[in-house]
Amino acid sequence: MKIEVAEEWHDDVLVLLPIGRIDSNNAGAFESIVMRHINGGERYLIVDFSRLDFISSAGLRVAVLAMRALKATQGRIVLCAMRTHIEEVFRISGFDRIITIRKSRDSALDAVTGPSPAQP
């Protein structure tokens, strides 16, 4: 099943906005999109969740894969603008401790390009 993902660029930062749901049906499609960008050389990635209503553990897997791939290329990924219940999914999974999550897009842009290492 497909997923609609809007793409925006801020200089060399790619912002992906998945729309609607990331569930076990379409997490694979989302993974393909994310990995295509990383394999294509994108190093600074923001996933803006402002247009996402739902995520399950299948979606968390994509975040882990993206982080691992970006670690190898000294890239960075920052997530932002999550609705409360989606933030809860990341918190319960303990992913909030290994992945950078920011409230707003602006703050995510600072974190992804800032001098301090954004990734633990």
Next chain:
Amino acid sequence: MSNELRITLPARLSELRDLAGMVEDFGDANKLPAPKVFAINLELDELITNTVTYGTFEPGTDPRIDIHLKVECDILTLTMEDNGSPFDPTVDTNPNTSGPLESRSVGGLGLHLVKNFASRISYEFVGGKNRLTLEHDLKPA
């Protein structure tokens, strides 16, 4: 719409979308808080994915999942039954939720989420079916 919803589905992931829509309609009709509707849809996604991916079914059986949602006395109960071989998802899977990135796996995370979103969870194998009951308190304790 009443305070109960019963759905029987073939055990297929492609059923999840329509199901999520029905749960949302049920939530609207019963004025359920949005986080509870989210919790139910998350649990259904994780549990149905587990059944479809790892469930084993006797040859000749038609893999089916029965879902029952009910709101009563400020408790929202989700009961899910399948006709697969006995499997108790309430036994502890203990996923690693605190180590560094390298040690994280996503296996077991789905059930970990389910256990955290439900207030109470119980399992039994009755009448040749796995039955999982998840209760959600609608009023804070």
